[in-house]
Amino acid sequence: EVQLVQSGAEVKKAGESLKISCKASGYRFTSYWIGWVRQMPGKGLEWMGIIYPDDSDTRYSPSFQGQVTISADKSISTAYLQWSSLKASDTGMYYCARPVRCRDGVCAGGMDVWGQGTTVTVSS
Amino acid sequence: DIQMTQSPSSLSASVGDRVTITCRTSQSITGYLNWYQQKLGKAPKLLIYAASSLESGVPSRFSGSGSGTDFTLTISSLQPEDFATYYCQQSYSTPWTFGQGTKVEIK
Numbered sequence: 001e002v003q004l005v006q007s008g009a010e011v012k013k014a015g016e017s018l019k020i021s022c023k024a025s026g027y028r029f030t031s032y033w034i035g036w037v038r039q040m041p042g043k044g045l046e047w048m049g050i051i052y053p054d055d056s057d058t059r060y061s062p063s064f065q066g067q068v069t070i071s072a073d074k075s076i077s078t079a080y081l082q083w084s085s086l087k088a089s090d091t092g093m094y095y096c097a098r099p100v101r102c103r104d105g106v107c108a109g110g111m112d113v114w115g116q117g118t119t120v121t122v123s124s
Numbered sequence: 125d126i127q128m129t130q131s132p133s134s135l136s137a138s139v140g141d142r143v144t145i146t147c148r149t150s151q152s153i154t155g156y157l158n159w160y161q162q163k164l165g166k167a168p169k170l171l172i173y174a175a176s177s178l179e180s181g182v183p184s185r186f187s188g189s190g191s192g193t194d195f196t197l198t199i200s201s202l203q204p205e206d207f208a209t210y211y212c213q214q215s216y217s218t219p220w221t222f223g224q225g226t227k228v229e230i231k
Contacts, residue, residue: 035220037168044211044222044223044224044225045160045162045168045211045213045222045225046222047213047219047220047221047222049219050218050220059218059219060219061125061218061219061220062125062219063219095167095168097167097168099215100173101173101174105218106156106215106216106217107156107215108155108156108173108174108215109158109173109174109215110158110160110170110172110173110174110179110213110215111158111160111168111170111213112170112173112179114167114168114169115167116167117167
């Protein structure tokens with residue numbers, strides 16, 4: 001079974017660093033892009049970026065470029081999303097998801113498998 | 125960035141109704157348009173990819189159409205389990221973008 005399992009909820013203070021994870025199983029991790037999506041409380045979905053674990057090719061949304069770092073460790077089939085200095089406005093739910101039917105970063109298949117989400121709460 | 129305009133933002137409908145949600149993009153994305161359903165407290169679920177292809181396991185009452193800049197998600201006969209929020213998303217060029225969402229509520 002193809003699965004993405006995310007790390008648990010985090011409660012942090014503004015200015016702290018954080019790294020959350022997304023462990024993939026049931027498929028060849030290095031053959032698929034993996035992406036991150038934010039959902040702030042009561043709001044819609046925001047695409048943050050994607051990474052291709054085989055060569056670490058990473059594409060960011062301009063809204064998140066410089067604010068977060070997306071990485072992957074192919075030896076343990078895990079993708080990461082990290083912050084060096086959290087803000088209260090980073091509070092939200094973060095999902096990882098697997099885009100499919102991709103070629104050169106253009107994906108015709110949507111994101112077919114999603115993690116369960118990681119809640120990040122940042123207090124000021 | 126490609127802008128997504130999804131409408132309506134919410135609608136009320138009854139079980140059995142035909143429901144249509146539209147998504148317009150700021151430039152042509154050919155057919156790289158996907159639709160998701162999200163229920164409260166859950167991760168989104170892929171319904172339709174490439175504008176009109178039904179994801180495996182999704183009921184056939186869901187269908188998608190369109191190309192270029194105008195797209196539609198149709199639920200032919202709304203069921204109780206379909207009350208949720210629906211999002212369109214383009215995967216034609218990065219940054220990928222989502223529509224604002226359409227909340228489908230019980231009338």
